[in-house]
Amino acid sequence: MSVLRRVKPIVFVVCLIPAALLAWNFWGVIHDRPEALGADPIREAEIFTGLWTLRFLAITLAVTPVRELLGLGALAKYRRMFGLFTFFYACVHLSMWVGVDWFFDWRAMGGEIVKHKYILIGMTTFVLMLPLALTSTNASVRRLGGARWARLHRLIYVSAITGTVHYLWAVKKDTLFPLIYLAVFVLLLGFRLLEHYVGPLRLRKTSRPARRQTSRPHAGLTGAAPGSSRAIGDAK
Amino acid sequence: MRIKRPEDINSSEITDESLYINRRRFLAAAGVLGAAGAGLLACNSEARGSSSDSAALAVEQEPEDKLNTFDQVTSYNNYYEFGTDKEDPKGNSGAFHPQPWTVRVEGLCKKPGDYHFEDLIKPHKIVDRTYRLRCVEAWSMVIPWQGIPLSDMIRRFEPQPSAKYVAFTTVLRPAEMPGQRRPVLQWPYVEGLRMDEAMNELTLMATGLYGKPLPNQNGAPIRLIVPWKYGFKGIKSIVKIAFVDRQPETTWNIAAPDEYGFFANVNPEVDHPRWSQATERRIGEFRRRRTLMFNGYGDKVASLYSGMDLRRNY
Numbered sequence: 001m002s003v004l005r006r007v008k009p010i011v012f013v014v015c016l017i018p019a020a021l022l023a024w025n026f027w028g029v030i031h032d033r034p035e036a037l038g039a040d041p042i043r044e045a046e047i048f049t050g051l052w053t054l055r056f057l058a059i060t061l062a063v064t065p066v067r068e069l070l071g072l073g074a075l076a077k078y079r080r081m082f083g084l085f086t087f088f089y090a091c092v093h094l095s096m097w098v099g100v101d102w103f104f105d106w107r108a109m110g111g112e113i114v115k116h117k118y119i120l121i122g123m124t125t126f127v128l129m130l131p132l133a134l135t136s137t138n139a140s141v142r143r144l145g146g147a148r149w150a151r152l153h154r155l156i157y158v159s160a161i162t163g164t165v166h167y168l169w170a171v172k173k174d175t176l177f178p179l180i181y182l183a184v185f186v187l188l189l190g191f192r193l194l195e196h197y198v199g200p201l202r203l204r205k206t207s208r209p210a211r212r213q214t215s216r217p218h219a220g221l222t223g224a225a226p227g228s229s230r231a232i233g234d235a236k
Numbered sequence: 237m238r239i240k241r242p243e244d245i246n247s248s249e250i251t252d253e254s255l256y257i258n259r260r261r262f263l264a265a266a267g268v269l270g271a272a273g274a275g276l277l278a279c280n281s282e283a284r285g286s287s288s289d290s291a292a293l294a295v296e297q298e299p300e301d302k303l304n305t306f307d308q309v310t311s312y313n314n315y316y317e318f319g320t321d322k323e324d325p326k327g328n329s330g331a332f333h334p335q336p337w338t339v340r341v342e343g344l345c346k347k348p349g350d351y352h353f354e355d356l357i358k359p360h361k362i363v364d365r366t367y368r369l370r371c372v373e374a375w376s377m378v379i380p381w382q383g384i385p386l387s388d389m390i391r392r393f394e395p396q397p398s399a400k401y402v403a404f405t406t407v408l409r410p411a412e413m414p415g416q417r418r419p420v421l422q423w424p425y426v427e428g429l430r431m432d433e434a435m436n437e438l439t440l441m442a443t444g445l446y447g448k449p450l451p452n453q454n455g456a457p458i459r460l461i462v463p464w465k466y467g468f469k470g471i472k473s474i475v476k477i478a479f480v481d482r483q484p485e486t487t488w489n490i491a492a493p494d495e496y497g498f499f500a501n502v503n504p505e506v507d508h509p510r511w512s513q514a515t516e517r518r519i520g521e522f523r524r525r526r527t528l529m530f531n532g533y534g535d536k537v538a539s540l541y542s543g544m545d546l547r548r549n550y
Binding site: 035038039040042043100101103108111112115116117118119169170172173174176 | 523
């Protein structure tokens with residue numbers, strides 16, 4: 001049994017650290033550490049959860065390329081977990097906006113969504129993620145069939161782009177970081193497109209010839225959740 | 237137990253928040269007020285917003301204005317010369333030297349020249365002005381400034397009748413201002429006011445806050461405060477004042493002309509193209525507040541813009 005499988009529960013807990021940190025700091029703001037989230041804690045919490053949503057999205061999309069390049073088949077098991085953490089942080093991010101920033105003022109929020117494109121595209125991103133989270137179970141994969149499921153889940157690339165544009169439009173002027181996120185997503189998408197046209201890319205055989213002989217070379221393709229490893233290129 | 241003797245107490249500590257914070261006075265004045273009382277300025281009657289939005293305000297009582305703390309005022313800043321994050325100016329401005337300082341006065345006036353900071357300040361009476369500051373990013377603070385009414389200073393330079401505008405320039409020191417090493421904005425920062433705006437009694441050249449010299453992150457040693465306009469009009473660390481006959485270029489207008497205009501008056505009815513200006517969050521508060529027309533200073537400044545289409549002249 002690979003180490004990757006055994007450490008999965010630990011990785012799960014690690015993924016919760018940003019949320020725990022935020023909760024801890026929010027507690028501090030309300031109680032004894034008013035400066036725990038800076039002078040504008042609501043804005044800070046929104047930026048923090050938004051950035052972690054994008055980071056988990058990048059991690060999720062990196063699973064397949066890393067798995068294939070390094071031949072780490074067991075990584076396939078991580079993709080759903082990272083994907084659901086992305087959705088989890090997106091939910092916290094949206095709840096911050098709805099419950100804390102606007103205090104459930106639905107009319108005002110409606111106006112914001114209609115009038116301001118950065119809010120609209122952020123909301124669009126959330127709506128795009130929703131069906132992916134809802135169909136993340138093994139049963140959904142069976143019900144939809146691997147190919148249809150994979151086609152649906154290509155939406156993750158659309159939400160990566162719309163999510164980053166949401167970030168880009170939200171900042172006033174300094175667009176360096178939004179553009180870095182955008183570059184990362186374009187790179188990840190580019191990798192999958194390249195594989196689609198050129199065929200599988202592997203680093204493992206040249207860089208590490210002997211050491212990983214024991215791991216199953218194509219574990220990802222026959223992995224436990226049927227179809228879970230498929231995405232762009234594999235679905236054909 | 238050690239008991240503090242009077243000489244152990246820094247005089248700046250005494251003038252601190254204890255002197256300024258007085259909720260009752262804020263309730264009474266609810267707008268601009270002098271630090272020692274509401275008497276310094278005779279503008280107590282305003283701050284309930286312009287008549288146009290008074291109906292909406294009747295629904296929900298406007299919360300009182302409370303001073304933001306010294307910590308908040310000095311740790312949450314937009315000063316891109318020191319970095320674009322709110323915490324950057326405090327963190328990155330340690331190497332900045334606001335003294336010695338010289339301000340060049342030039343253009344259409346009878347007394348141009350290079351004025352040392354001390355000579356610039358000395359002839360004037362320093363006044364206390366507590367103003368709301370509304371950032372274009374939809375957050376706000378209440379800050380007790382000290383400074384010189386810009387009108388007093390301008391009169392001293394004797395501008396010619398042809399001087400229709402005043403243009404300001406921030407110092408350019410990439411070695412001390414790390415933000416200026418990246419082309420986020422066009423450096424040096426420039427701003428400007430129409431002459432009647434510059435001469436308005438509210439317009440202030442601030443040299444201090446909370447009774448202390450301006451901290452570097454707040455624009456040391458001298459900066460502009462125009463309380464009815466968005467915060468970016470308040471150009472910091474000024475090294476040049478020029479009297480000109482044409483509307484000067486302004487940094488944010490150069491950067492994004494469709495988002496930031498020359499006038500930049502606080503206006504809840506004209507949204508920024510990407511976000512709403514109808515509400516704001518007062519730093520330190522949880523719920524949003526309604527943004528007031530001209531930031532609540534309408535009775536002093538609305539007449540400056542009578543007949544102007546504020547939707548077009550944003």
